[in-house]
Amino acid sequence: VTGWETVLGTSTIHNVDEIRPPIVEVTGAVTGRYELLEQADDGTIVLGPDTSAEAIMRRHNSRPATDEEFEAAFGDLPTGDA
């Protein structure tokens, strides 16, 4: 999907990375970052919400814990097959 760009109605979709499924940024009638779930030969595309950790943190107005915070919180826990 390198360089991929599609115009849908009044929305322009720009590819912003190449990890599958790709993340696309939509501007226009619909705005935001989405996952490209399907892309058919006839041009039909299916978008879903961005479920990356970065997007989740943004929606929660949060940041990942630091290594020090993680060790203080879970340093006592066993590691292994959950």
Added chain:
Amino acid sequence: MSRAQPPVWRVRFDLSAWDADLRAASAAARQHAERWRLRVQIAGGIPHAELKRTRAEDDGGVNLPGCVKIRIPDPFDEDPRNSPWGAVLLLARDETGLYLAFLAFGLRHPDPAGRLPSVYQRAHRRLQRRADS
């Protein structure tokens, strides 16, 4: 247990990720997952003792820094060790303090012949996006 460890960890569920994982799951898995989420909400979170750390990196290249994992118990089998389902949660901080952010739900060890990613692979992909995007 230090001051950084509450007996029950607050959990926030991102419904976009939650819905995506449940859409990919079987009907039985969805039922287990919804019951577990309801139980977490009623309890106000997940007990510290039910959590486990993730390995630094497994043979498949899955790397889940900052994450813990938990088995999703089968309501018909009280021993959670028998459950094929699990969840991965990311330790995060919001305006009120540390909490666990739901990151992924799914099979812990899916049939290698199938094409379903494990819950750890799902979580890994979501974490990598954070690093690469």
